[in-house]
Amino acid sequence: MDDVMRTVDIAIVEDNKRYLNELALLLSNSPSINIVGCYERGKDAIEEVVKTNPDVILIDIDLPDISGVEVIERVSAHGCPAEFLVLTVYDDDKHLFSALQAGAVGYIVKGSTSLDEIESAIFDVIDGGAPMSRVIAKRVIETFRTKKTPQKTKTKFDELTKRELQILEYISHGYTNRQVAEKLHISYETVRTHLKNIYNKLHVHTLVEAIMLYKNR
Amino acid sequence: MDDVMRTVDIAIVEDNKRYLNELALLLSNSPSINIVGCYERGKDAIEEVVKTNPDVILIDIDLPDISGVEVIERVSAHGCPAEFLVLTVYDDDKHLFSALQAGAVGYIVKGSTSLDEIESAIFDVIDGGAPMSRVIAKRVIETFRTKKTPQKTKTKFDELTKRELQILEYISHGYTNRQVAEKLHISYETVRTHLKNIYNKLHVHTLVEAIMLYKNR
DNA sequence: AAGTAAATACCACAATTGGGTTATTGAGAC
DNA sequence: GTCTCAATAACCCAATTGTGGTATTTACTT
Numbered sequence: 333m334d335d336v337m338r339t340v341d342i343a344i345v346e347d348n349k350r351y352l353n354e355l356a357l358l359l360s361n362s363p364s365i366n367i368v369g370c371y372e373r374g375k376d377a378i379e380e381v382v383k384t385n386p387d388v389i390l391i392d393i394d395l396p397d398i399s400g401v402e403v404i405e406r407v408s409a410h411g412c413p414a415e416f417l418v419l420t421v422y423d424d425d426k427h428l429f430s431a432l433q434a435g436a437v438g439y440i441v442k443g444s445t446s447l448d449e450i451e452s453a454i455f456d457v458i459d460g461g462a463p464m465s466r467v468i469a470k471r472v473i474e475t476f477r478t479k480k481t482p483q484k485t486k487t488k489f490d491e492l493t494k495r496e497l498q499i500l501e502y503i504s505h506g507y508t509n510r511q512v513a514e515k516l517h518i519s520y521e522t523v524r525t526h527l528k529n530i531y532n533k534l535h536v537h538t539l540v541e542a543i544m545l546y547k548n549r
Numbered sequence: 550m551d552d553v554m555r556t557v558d559i560a561i562v563e564d565n566k567r568y569l570n571e572l573a574l575l576l577s578n579s580p581s582i583n584i585v586g587c588y589e590r591g592k593d594a595i596e597e598v599v600k601t602n603p604d605v606i607l608i609d610i611d612l613p614d615i616s617g618v619e620v621i622e623r624v625s626a627h628g629c630p631a632e633f634l635v636l637t638v639y640d641d642d643k644h645l646f647s648a649l650q651a652g653a654v655g656y657i658v659k660g661s662t663s664l665d666e667i668e669s670a671i672f673d674v675i676d677g678g679a680p681m682s683r684v685i686a687k688r689v690i691e692t693f694r695t696k697k698t699p700q701k702t703k704t705k706f707d708e709l710t711k712r713e714l715q716i717l718e719y720i721s722h723g724y725t726n727r728q729v730a731e732k733l734h735i736s737y738e739t740v741r742t743h744l745k746n747i748y749n750k751l752h753v754h755t756l757v758e759a760i761m762l763y764k765n766r
Numbered sequence: 767a768a769g770t771a772a773a774t775a776c777c778a779c780a781a782t783t784g785g786g787t788t789a790t791t792g793a794g795a796c
Numbered sequence: 797g798t799c800t801c802a803a804t805a806a807c808c809c810a811a812t813t814g815t816g817g818t819a820t821t822t823a824c825t826t
Binding site: 493494496518519521525538 | 771775776777782
């Protein structure tokens with residue numbers, strides 16, 4: 333119809349120089365793809381990518397300096413409207429879900445995806461799709477069904493006692509330690525004792541950390 | 550390699566007799582598909598399908614007697630290990646997500662999917678995939694990311710400046726005020742100033758309250 | 767009966783956070 | 797050329813939180 337002349341501006345963030353060149357070479361051969369930026373480090377990308385304003389950003393999730401997830405978050409936070417397509421060697425739930433939650437729309441496992449498929453994934457993205465393999469899609473909905481906890485592995489929350497969980501629950505509703513004490517009819521110092529034990533079990537040092545873990549458990 | 554003789558047992562639950570016949574006809578033509586049951590009503594399916602023990606169940610989500618969602622739930626509850634592939638005319642989030650949550654692995658919109666595609670979707674399922682269109686996949690991960698709060702109504706967060714949101718973002722990752730200052734290369738006191746302004750705008754008095762609002766915004 | 771885990775409570779001190787106030791700079795708006 | 801606002805920064809003081817202890821009671825295990 334009308335997409336004969338449509339071009340897509342893309343940026344690539346990939347620390348492996350060889351792979352980066354390979355990708356850039358292939359994609360630049362496509363008449364409808366316009367590479368507006370290549371970055372080997374996440375930090376560079378965060379600073380530069382907003383200026384070039386690409387439509388799609390191909391990003392390696394395992395960058396040497398900052399995690400790709402953080403790059404996605406920060407670039408999005410910068411108000412960049414680009415869609416993120418994650419390239420990765422990690423075919424595990426942990427990376428998958430943190431990428432999706434950060435805002436990636438697609439997840440491509442390096443080894444098992446041809447360069448051609450990457451190209452078509454880019455077009456998928458601008459067409460409003462979410463390119464990922466069927467198998468990955470399955471994992472996504474699986475988590476969807478079972479609701480919370482994307483990982484079935486270790487959950488430190490098993491170690492927490494009923495009382496400790498209860499206190500986290502109140503804290504997460506915005507109550508201060510003193511207010512929790514009042515609500516539970518125990519002393520302020522007891523609440524603090526529970527909190528100390530919680531911190532030790534979760535390996536955190538502040539309320540906010542504990543709460544964030546709790547809410548994503 | 551070895552799938553020459555593999556056959557898939559499937560059941561179909563579909564109230565539209567015409568469509569049911571059409572489907573059954575097509576699928577029975579495939580040498581590797583074996584239709585073990587057809588049901589026009591959800592109630593029948595619940596009672597019968599466990600006995601025939603299909604690998605995949607094609608199910609219309611909008612049945613006249615019981616909702617397809619309920620059928621999925623009850624058949625699964627009966628210990629039937631089948632995978633569910635939802636057929637539907639409803640291309641909206643409400644039906645999509647309730648189907649996924651009930652346990653469907655695939656979601657196929659009737660109008661926009663050919664019978665051939667349905668056949669390959671079935672093979673997708675037994676290969677461990679989750680067949681759905683790219684566009685539907687996009688909607689799934691979209692919800693994934695934003696989690697709760699489907700309404701975008703009133704949000705006090707509009708009042709927050711870019712910097713303020715950025716600070717909340719860091720805080721929500723567990724950084725202390727001092728660490729945020731360092732990350733952003735601004736002074737500790739500036740971070741605190743921003744936080745005070747945030748508190749005023751959000752009408753809260755503690756970090757945890759602010760973060761909880763932020764995370765559910 | 768002894769041992770253990772959970773819940774309770776208090777003390778003390780350091781660090782961080784909450785709240786008020788003031789002030790400078792630069793970018794856009796009018 | 798003001799005016800406003802976002803972003804920056806500092807100071808003070810009170811309150812809360814973070815960290816290290818120690819200690820008692822109850823309930824469940826062995």
